[in-house]
Amino acid sequence: MSTSKQEMAFFPGCSLATSARENYDSLQAFCRYLGYELKEVEDWNCCGTSSAHAVNSELAFDLACRDLALMHRFDQVLVACPSCYKRLQHTFHLLTTNSQLRTIFEKKWKTTFNPHLRLLPFLRFLAQQDLTSHYGHAFHSLQGLRVVSYYGCMLSYPPNMNKDPQLYGIMEKIMKELGAEPIMWSHSLKCCGTFLSVARPDIATPLVNDIFSAAIKVGAQCLVTACSMCHLNLEVRCTIRPALPVFHFSELLALALGSGPEKDWFNRHLYDPRPLLRSIGFYA
Structure with missing residues (x-):
């Protein structure tokens, strides 16, 4: 088990914060074992996945935009939920490829858009880890x-x-x-x-x-x-x-x-x- 911890920004999403708290706790424990301390993006909100994007696409887009605005100072954010990742990454793609949407984004959320932000889904994070080096006696x-x-x-x-x-x-x-x-x-x-x-x-x-x-x-x-x-x-x-x-x-x-x-x-x-x-x- 690693003794030094590397901080990593983390977007848990609504499910991990509520109905799937056991997923949240075990994910945190696993990442600490690998040497990562997960720090939640401060004041994150629902990304608009599930029913929001089916009922009101504009609202869903704004919800994801607000989260991306909160993430603008990070180079990388771990996203635990595949659905959250898809919603956030899709919105990020739209902002990256549409200058008009970026202008609206920066005016509405009073921050610059970070085109270098990397949203990292949990499974891809796992694929990058050398888990065998952590097995040991534990x-x-x-x-x-x-x-x-x-x-x-x-x-x-x-x-x-x-x-x-x-x-x-x-x-x-x-x-x-x-x-x-x-x-x-x-x-x-x-x-x-x-x-x-x-x-x-x-x-x-x-x-x-x-x-x-x-x-x-x-x-x-x-x-x-x-x-x-x-x-x-x-x-x-x-x-x-x-x-x-x-x-x-x-x-x-x-x-x-x-x-x-x-x-x-x-x-x-x-x-x-x-x-x-x-x-x-x-x-x-």
């Missing part, structure tokens, strides 16, 4: 855990972001390095219903049940998610019993590298994953 193997990685649809970028590096496969690679058995399956990119989970559970529930059915069919013991909103939907809308446990990727990373849990994240899960972890001799 490494806890996830051997015996059969897992399917669920990325959801939020990593499917719009055309104007198609130059962004693809992030698929990162979770499988790291899970294998940590001793787990990543299983290939057909539903890693399927939509879980996102914000329709609230307004139209009749649509979201069949989508979620289909995802769980596919995971069960290939013999998975659990799902691991890249998106906290997906995690919530999977737990809330699944009606298949018994359901499979669902982990935030940050939870397994933190546990496997020996950095947690500082708080019992699993008390916040609707379907307790501790019996599964005990069955592989991992969690006392």
